[in-house]
Amino acid sequence: MRRALSHPSFMIGVVLSAAILAVALISLVWTPYDPGQMRIIMRLKPPGADFWLGTDQFGRDVVSMLMVGTRNALMVGLVAVGLGLTAGLVLGMLAARFQGSFLDEALMRSLDFVFAFPAVLTAILILTFMGPGLANAMIAIGIFNIPVFARQARGAALQVMAQDYVRAARLAGCGTFSILRRHVLPNIAGLMIVQASTQFALAILAEAGLSYLGIGTQPPNPSWGRMLNDAQTFLSRAPLLAIFPGAAIALSVLAFNLLGDGLRDLLDPRLKER
Amino acid sequence: MAATTGRVFGKLLVRSVATFALMGAAAIPALAQNKDTVVICQTLEPPILDPSAGAAAAIREVTYANIFEGLVGLDRTSKIIPRLAESWTVSDDGLKFRFKLRKNATFHDGSPLTSADVKFSLERAVAPDSKNTQKWIFEPIAAIATPAPDEVEITLKTFSADFLDGLAWGDAVIVSEKTIAKAATEPVGTGPYKFVRWNRGDRLMLERNDTWWGGQAAIKFATFRFITDAQAQVSALLAGDCDANTNIGAQEAVPQLMSNANLKVNVGRTEGETIVAMNNAKAPLNDVRVRKALAMAIDRRLVNEGAVSGLGTPIGSHFSPNHPAYVDLTGAIPYDPAKAKALLAEAGFPNGLNLTLRLPPPAYARRGGEIVAAMLKEIGVNATIEPLEWPQWLERVFRGKDFDLTIVSHVEPMDLNIYARDNYYFGYTNPAFRAALAQTKTAKTEAERNAAFAAAQRQIAEDQVNVFLFMLPKVTVAKKGLSGMWENWPLPANPLAELKWN
Numbered sequence: 109m110r111r112a113l114s115h116p117s118f119m120i121g122v123v124l125s126a127a128i129l130a131v132a133l134i135s136l137v138w139t140p141y142d143p144g145q146m147r148i149i150m151r152l153k154p155p156g157a158d159f160w161l162g163t164d165q166f167g168r169d170v171v172s173m174l175m176v177g178t179r180n181a182l183m184v185g186l187v188a189v190g191l192g193l194t195a196g197l198v199l200g201m202l203a204a205r206f207q208g209s210f211l212d213e214a215l216m217r218s219l220d221f222v223f224a225f226p227a228v229l230t231a232i233l234i235l236t237f238m239g240p241g242l243a244n245a246m247i248a249i250g251i252f253n254i255p256v257f258a259r260q261a262r263g264a265a266l267q268v269m270a271q272d273y274v275r276a277a278r279l280a281g282c283g284t285f286s287i288l289r290r291h292v293l294p295n296i297a298g299l300m301i302v303q304a305s306t307q308f309a310l311a312i313l314a315e316a317g318l319s320y321l322g323i324g325t326q327p328p329n330p331s332w333g334r335m336l337n338d339a340q341t342f343l344s345r346a347p348l349l350a351i352f353p354g355a356a357i358a359l360s361v362l363a364f365n366l367l368g369d370g371l372r373d374l375l376d377p378r379l380k381e382r
Numbered sequence: 383m384a385a386t387t388g389r390v391f392g393k394l395l396v397r398s399v400a401t402f403a404l405m406g407a408a409a410i411p412a413l414a415q416n417k418d419t420v421v422i423c424q425t426l427e428p429p430i431l432d433p434s435a436g437a438a439a440a441i442r443e444v445t446y447a448n449i450f451e452g453l454v455g456l457d458r459t460s461k462i463i464p465r466l467a468e469s470w471t472v473s474d475d476g477l478k479f480r481f482k483l484r485k486n487a488t489f490h491d492g493s494p495l496t497s498a499d500v501k502f503s504l505e506r507a508v509a510p511d512s513k514n515t516q517k518w519i520f521e522p523i524a525a526i527a528t529p530a531p532d533e534v535e536i537t538l539k540t541f542s543a544d545f546l547d548g549l550a551w552g553d554a555v556i557v558s559e560k561t562i563a564k565a566a567t568e569p570v571g572t573g574p575y576k577f578v579r580w581n582r583g584d585r586l587m588l589e590r591n592d593t594w595w596g597g598q599a600a601i602k603f604a605t606f607r608f609i610t611d612a613q614a615q616v617s618a619l620l621a622g623d624c625d626a627n628t629n630i631g632a633q634e635a636v637p638q639l640m641s642n643a644n645l646k647v648n649v650g651r652t653e654g655e656t657i658v659a660m661n662n663a664k665a666p667l668n669d670v671r672v673r674k675a676l677a678m679a680i681d682r683r684l685v686n687e688g689a690v691s692g693l694g695t696p697i698g699s700h701f702s703p704n705h706p707a708y709v710d711l712t713g714a715i716p717y718d719p720a721k722a723k724a725l726l727a728e729a730g731f732p733n734g735l736n737l738t739l740r741l742p743p744p745a746y747a748r749r750g751g752e753i754v755a756a757m758l759k760e761i762g763v764n765a766t767i768e769p770l771e772w773p774q775w776l777e778r779v780f781r782g783k784d785f786d787l788t789i790v791s792h793v794e795p796m797d798l799n800i801y802a803r804d805n806y807y808f809g810y811t812n813p814a815f816r817a818a819l820a821q822t823k824t825a826k827t828e829a830e831r832n833a834a835f836a837a838a839q840r841q842i843a844e845d846q847v848n849v850f851l852f853m854l855p856k857v858t859v860a861k862k863g864l865s866g867m868w869e870n871w872p873l874p875a876n877p878l879a880e881l882k883w884n
């Protein structure tokens with residue numbers, strides 16, 4: 109705990125992430141205005157007392173949209189990373205248990221195939237087949253997360269399984285499933301959490317990118333990426349309109365990256381002794 | 383050592399100076415050449431280049447009066463002018479049209495234009511296997527006679543007041559039997575510009591036809607560039623990559639473009655009735671109460687404001703305010719969400735309903751769609767937005783009729799007749815409307831004809847076939863030195879022969 113407190117960038121990450129989470133939670137019960145409510149005669153208002161960050165091209169309140177957009181971004185991150193983590197963990201551990209078998213090879217090579225494509229390109233490809241939309245975007249981002257987690261899980265699981273206590277457990281008659289659950293999983297969990305927080309930041313960025321391209325979150329649901337795209341045409345008249353969602357994306361990616369880096373430093377046993 | 387290095391640098395310096403000098407020399411003719419080329423940017427790319435075989439307006443935007451011509455044409459003021467026919471006479475009963483063709487008109491492949499080509503073109507357009515989307519133009523024709531190579535005589539079955547107007551459309555162009563098979567990708571016409579190359583997804587290149595019957599156009603090389611993204615269109619204009627844009631998608635950029643010293647901006651009119659089209663053939667929108675409820679929930683003035691920066695003209699029926707027979711029906715169904723809710727409950731939907739709103743790419747549709755969806759939500763109608771690309775839209779909505787709501791602009795002039803078509807995408811049939819429309823064709827006087835048009839306008843407004851929003855504006859932007867762009871669109875066309883550099 110003391111080490112955590114004395115790790116400044118980790119603490120910044122924690123505070124920022126907590127603030128972002130708080131905004132998302134608050135948006136469930138309160139936003140200054142209904143984020144979908146249009147007031148076309150009051151469009152493109154600069155920040156002021158009524159609308160703290162101004163209004164967009166349809167006269168919607170930017171603060172409310174950003175707040176609901178936060179919820180949207182976190183949800184995408186959670187679902188996509190959750191999907192990638194679960195599938196990746198299961199596949200990775202399976203591959204590790206049957207190391208060198210045909211199953212291992214088949215699994216890891218097909219995941220390498222997915223991994224070979226740039227992440228966002230994979231997502232665009234998947235969305236072209238499945239059609240645009242938030243749910244499909246989450247699945248697409250989840251899919252390109254699978255190989256990341258699977259590789260890490262396999263490598264880490266192999267290390268654990270080479271330990272004497274695992275051999276002892278196996279000799280004592282423990283089954284494959286029970287070894288993976290009782291010995292391997294707890295030992296690689298820390299590593300996976302670290303990876304998850306980094307991937308979380310990437311997932312938020314990917315969702316913003318896909319929505320910017322018009323194939324992620326669909327209107328009327330607010331999304332940072334789409335707000336950014338919409339604001340682009342009004343850049344000369346209302347430059348702030350693009351800056352706010354841009355800052356929101358940058359800030360949240362920074363927050364989760366700092367959190368992830370800090371966690372890695374704190375959870376890595378090799379760094380612990382220093 | 384130092385001396386050697388110095389010498390090498392010296393040589394390099396000399397060489398680079400020489401290179402710059404060469405580049406400078408090359409740059410001067412390039413600038414001068416600029417007067418011989420023009421790059422016109424537009425939003426949509428045509429799917430094919432045969433204007434007599436496709437619905438997409440973009441086909442005629444690039445080919446009309448450029449590659450292909452009809453017997454007659456429309457000028458920028460919507461007046462009928464002679465094109466391949468230098469003159470014509472009409473019999474007193476209005477049933478016989480005698481066209482005298484231009485003697486010096488030839489196709490781009492060198493073959494002369496004859497009355498046989500005219501007969502072939504018009505008969506092909508109305509043939510059962512024809513893909514022409516405006517067959518109504520040719521349907522009144524009973525017979526086409528070719529008494530001489532430069533004379534065509536068309537006899538009509540019944541009097542048709544808009545026959546000559548129809549012949550002026552881009553769908554009624556004269557093509558050659560020899561080359562028509564390849565017209566979709568390598569069009570051969572009679573116009574002032576010849577087809578050179580088409581880089582799909584990017585640009586279409588044309589070159590002046592030096593043997594055009596009308597003389598030589600001022601500019602030798604013309605290029606149409608296709609830029610869908612509204613913001614990219616503005617950037618291309620500001621960067622000077624486009625000499626003109628026929629109708630920009632980002633109307634909100636007008637003040638920014640106007641303040642640019644190199645550009646001139648004109649806000650003009652089109653014949654584009656922009657509507658929320660409803661699937662009249664399918665429940666729940668086959669119930670006029672539901673359609674009326676949706677219309678009451680949509681405030682067209684605000685849609686106009688939010689979708690096209692208020693540059694459009696609100697309409698209450700499918701008819702252009704530019705026409706003398708226009709009746710202002712914008713007040714017929716006033717905006718009233720409370721009444722809309724009540725009407726929806728009466729129709730059996732007290733808890734609202736779910737509909738799809740499939741949107742084509744133009745900014746007016748995507749933005750208008752967001753506003754319409756928000757307005758419908760106020761009365762409990764949940765319209766799920768689904769963005770589509772044009773080919774998908776044509777396939778699923780226009781041909782497949784797989785939609786509840788869509789937003790689209792019908793850019794052809796005087797296109798009220800789409801409401802009388804069998805199997806048209808919004809699925810409307812009403813004999814009373816068809817009777818009124820038929821009267822517009824048989825009417826002998828202007829007053830009688832206009833009265834019939836008024837009745838037809840009222841009928842579709844009363845049946846609330848679609849929600850009529852506004853006339854699409856035409857925001858033409860051009861470099862200051864370029865003149866001749868059409869400022870209004872009596873029909874969507876960009877005749878390049880009228881352009882010149884000052």
